[in-house]
Amino acid sequence: MDLTSTSLDSTREAFLVVDIERFRGPLDLLLHLIRQQDLDIFEIPISKITNEFLSAIGSISPSQIDNAGEFMEMAANLLRIKAQMLLPQGISSQEEDPRAELVYRLLEYEQIQEIRAHLSLAESYRGRQFGKGYVTPREDRKKQEITLTTTWDELYTTAISIAMPSMSVIDHKITTRLVAMEDKVDLILLTLQKLKRIEFSKLLEPFETKMHGVMTFLAGLELARNRKVRLRQAKMFSELWVYRFNDAEPEPAELDSHSGEE
Amino acid sequence: MRMTQIIEALLFSSDAPLSADELARADESLNEDLVDEAIKELTQIYEESERAFEIKQLGGGYQILTRSVYAPYLERFDTVPKSSRLSTPALETLAIIAYRQPIGRIDIEYIRGVSSAGVIRTLQERELVDVVGRGDGLGRPLLYGTTGKFLEHFGFAELDELPRTEDLPVVLKGENVSEYDETSVGEEHSGRDNMGTDDLERIEVNDDESSPEMHSDSIK
Numbered sequence: 001m002d003l004t005s006t007s008l009d010s011t012r013e014a015f016l017v018v019d020i021e022r023f024r025g026p027l028d029l030l031l032h033l034i035r036q037q038d039l040d041i042f043e044i045p046i047s048k049i050t051n052e053f054l055s056a057i058g059s060i061s062p063s064q065i066d067n068a069g070e071f072m073e074m075a076a077n078l079l080r081i082k083a084q085m086l087l088p089q090g091i092s093s094q095e096e097d098p099r100a101e102l103v104y105r106l107l108e109y110e111q112i113q114e115i116r117a118h119l120s121l122a123e124s125y126r127g128r129q130f131g132k133g134y135v136t137p138r139e140d141r142k143k144q145e146i147t148l149t150t151t152w153d154e155l156y157t158t159a160i161s162i163a164m165p166s167m168s169v170i171d172h173k174i175t176t177r178l179v180a181m182e183d184k185v186d187l188i189l190l191t192l193q194k195l196k197r198i199e200f201s202k203l204l205e206p207f208e209t210k211m212h213g214v215m216t217f218l219a220g221l222e223l224a225r226n227r228k229v230r231l232r233q234a235k236m237f238s239e240l241w242v243y244r245f246n247d248a249e250p251e252p253a254e255l256d257s258h259s260g261e262e
Numbered sequence: 263m264r265m266t267q268i269i270e271a272l273l274f275s276s277d278a279p280l281s282a283d284e285l286a287r288a289d290e291s292l293n294e295d296l297v298d299e300a301i302k303e304l305t306q307i308y309e310e311s312e313r314a315f316e317i318k319q320l321g322g323g324y325q326i327l328t329r330s331v332y333a334p335y336l337e338r339f340d341t342v343p344k345s346s347r348l349s350t351p352a353l354e355t356l357a358i359i360a361y362r363q364p365i366g367r368i369d370i371e372y373i374r375g376v377s378s379a380g381v382i383r384t385l386q387e388r389e390l391v392d393v394v395g396r397g398d399g400l401g402r403p404l405l406y407g408t409t410g411k412f413l414e415h416f417g418f419a420e421l422d423e424l425p426r427t428e429d430l431p432v433v434l435k436g437e438n439v440s441e442y443d444e445t446s447v448g449e450e451h452s453g454r455d456n457m458g459t460d461d462l463e464r465i466e467v468n469d470d471e472s473s474p475e476m477h478s479d480s481i482k
Binding site: 126128 | 274276318326327328329336347350351353356357358360361372373375377415416417418424427430431
């Protein structure tokens with residue numbers, strides 16, 4: 001009889017080092033002990049196996065005690081069989097071997113494991129076949145129209161029940177503008193009273209921060225928009241000239257280039 | 263339009279197995295024999311034309327399923343639900359119920375050596391087993407049997423497709439087994455050495471005598 005085909009994994013276990021949690025119950029453990037030592041299931045050395053079983057379940061920690069009852073029951077069962085075996089043969093010769101029931105249970109358990117393996121295989125094979133609807137269709141592009149059940153009254157009630165944020169909580173950060181555009185407007189106009197035209201860069205020379213450049217440029221744009229100055233630039237990235245509005249006669253060299261805004 | 267095409271249309275549109283009886287309702291001129299014939303014809307057509315699907319008989323019904331060789335391609339779509347595999351204890355318990363049905367919880371626990379109420383409940387929730395009757399023993403224990411869903415889940419047409427116990431590597435000798443458990447099912451024990459077809463046939467007997475107390479809601 002081939003008993004080795006089911007729990008092959010149990011043979012990997014080191015000799016008598018038994019992790020009780022690996023076993024699905026006392027029968028599993030018992031079969032493991034028997035098979036590990038290649039014992040004849042019909043001639044179980046009950047005393048030996050009982051001791052091994054007891055030492056194996058001795059490692060059950062108090063936290064596992066909930067699941068230990070079944071192992072304890074089997075231990076008691078083994079001890080009973082062991083005691084029966086010790087009775088003089090003459091008295092019990094008519095009776096069957098005290099181990100018979102246990103042997104039957106073990107074989108039955110093994111048979112169930114065979115069937116379990118068979119079911120597992122059938123299950124995985126079945127899982128490879130798909131029926132209608134398994135690949136769900138792509139989502140419908142058209143949005144489904146949903147009937148609105150909310151009334152305006154409900155909406156209004158909800159709206160007014162929403163707490164307005166308290167104004168005192170809001171922190172406003174106000175950074176003062178360090179450079180005023182008005183100053184730059186004055187600067188440009190004053191300069192152009194003395195000169196007909198000036199390079200944009202010259203206007204920036206006394207100052208260092210970028211903000212001066214930005215504000216001077218904005219002032220220039222503003223003045224050009226108000227037709228107070230003209231801006232001219234020969235080509236991209238070349239010097240930008242600021243002209244007095246009236247004196248801005250296009251010079252021949254600058255004719256073929258794009259002029260700035262008027 | 264031929265009857266075969268009508269059957270094909272029904273099978274094509276269904277996402278669950280349809281029994282011959284259900285299929286025959288499609289037209290007055292149909293009956294179960296004609297349905298079976300149509301199924302045979304379609305099966306042959308699909309095979310000869312190498313269709314990617316086949317008609318599979320599942321728990322007394324027919325369903326069109328893709329052939330398993332195409333599983334790797336279908337599984338690429340993450341919309342394909344991973345079939346929820348059963349746990350080892352669940353399979354073990356199902357194995358016992360399938361071969362010993364109708365069987366009570368006490369007997370299941372005796373065979374497994376561990377308490378099984380939770381596992382049985384899970385199997386019941388998944389409709390793989392159901393209460394099929396009550397035993398004669400103390401407290402009239404509930405007896406469980408497998409369902410049509412069980413057959414569907416494992417891809418069986420009928421219980422006979424399970425391997426016969428004589429063909430398994432471990433064969434039980436039926437001799438001199440003591441009666442270890444008189445409390446639960448009484449008579450059911452006599453067939454222990456013969457866990458195959460005899461036990462399976464007994465379910466039908468139980469079905470016939472079902473009474474209100476035999477239904478699953480009584481166990482709650």
